[in-house]
Structure formats: structure tokens, C-alpha cells
Amino acid sequence: MTWHWYFARAGEIFVDLDSGRKWRCFVRAQALPRFVRVEIVPSATIGHYHVRVELDRDLGEAERIALALHLGTDPLGAQHAMMRLARHIQPVTCLVTQNAFSRAADDRCECATKHDSLSAMLACPAGRTYRSHSTADWYGSTPWDVSPWE
Numbered sequence: 665m666t667w668h669w670y671f672a673r674a675g676e677i678f679v680d681l682d683s684g685r686k687w688r689c690f691v692r693a694q695a696l697p698r699f700v701r702v703e704i705v706p707s708a709t710i711g712h713y714h715v716r717v718e719l720d721r722d723l724g725e726a727e728r729i730a731l732a733l734h735l736g737t738d739p740l741g742a743q744h745a746m747m748r749l750a751r752h753i754q755p756v757t758c759l760v761t762q763n764a765f766s767r768a769a770d771d772r773c774e775c776a777t778k779h780d781s782l783s784a785m786l787a788c789p790a791g792r793t794y795r796s797h798s799t800a801d802w803y804g805s806t807p808w809d810v811s812p813w814e
């Protein structure tokens with residue numbers, strides 16, 4: 665299957681919505697005046713969504729991560745982006761999705777499974793290029809059984 669890799673640009677954010685409650689919160693927030701365009705595609709998990717928001721202005725990386733958190737994005741993904749920002753590792757914010765948005769993806773891969781572990785990332789050509797670190801490298805394993813890659 666084809667996976668589309670998107671790296672957030674200065675005028676866009678990605679929101680990874682991993683629950684129905686977060687979905688409802690996001691729908692209410694869509695009226696924010698700084699949103700120019702919103703695209704929503706299903707993620708690989710039923711009931712979860714990936715969202716691409718075009719903003720009416722360019723924002724810095726940290727402000728875009730904060731806005732994505734405000735809109736309910738997966739906090740572990742945002743934590744990972746903050747660490748990449750702090751360590752000057754590019755791309756800072758990355759979304760990997762099966763369903764393409766309207767703009768061209770920054771890269772693609774043809775992996776058979778979801779990129780939900782460091783070993784899956786290292787088995788992927790794009791994963792090796794863009795995601796060869798995990799938050800566990802910086803902090804040790806999380807105290808809960810959740811992958812920061814999703």
C-alpha cells in the first residue's frame with residue numbers, strides 16, 4: 665500500500681485526531697478565522713482522522729505545534745515534533761497517511777504495515793530518512809503502552 669509523507673509547511677498544520685471526542689472538538693474549532701482551508705481524511709484506524717489546515721499566515725514551528733495541540737492532535741506526536749524542533753532535526757512535523765491530501769506529498773513509501781514502531785520505521789526507506797529517532801531515545805520508554813509514531 666502507498667503511504668503519503670507530509671511535512672508541515674510554514675502556512676499549514678496537521679492534526680492527528682485519535683478519538684471521537686477530539687473529532688467533535690475539532691469540528692467546533694473549524695470556524696477559527698485563521699483557517700483558509702481544511703481537509704480531512706480517514707486514518708488507518710476506524711474513527712480516527714488526519715486533518716490538514718491551511719492558515720491565513722505563516723507561523724513558526726512552535727506556534728504551529730501549539731495550535732495543533734489546541735485542536736486536539738495526538739500529544740505524543742506533538743511531543744516528538746517539539747523534541748525534533750529543540751534538536752534542530754528536520755522535518756519537525758511529519759504526518760504519514762494512507763489517504764492523500766490535495767497537495768503533493770513530500771515523499772511516499774510502499775510499506776505493508778503501519779509505521780507504529782521504531783523497527784517498522786527503520787525498515788522503511790522514508791522512515792530511515794525522516795524518522796530514525798524516537799522519543800524513547802530522548803526520555804526512555806513511556807510509562808504507558810502507546811507509540812509516539814502514530
Ligand SMILES: [Zn+2]
Nearest residue numbers: 773774775788
Ligand atoms: Zn514506509
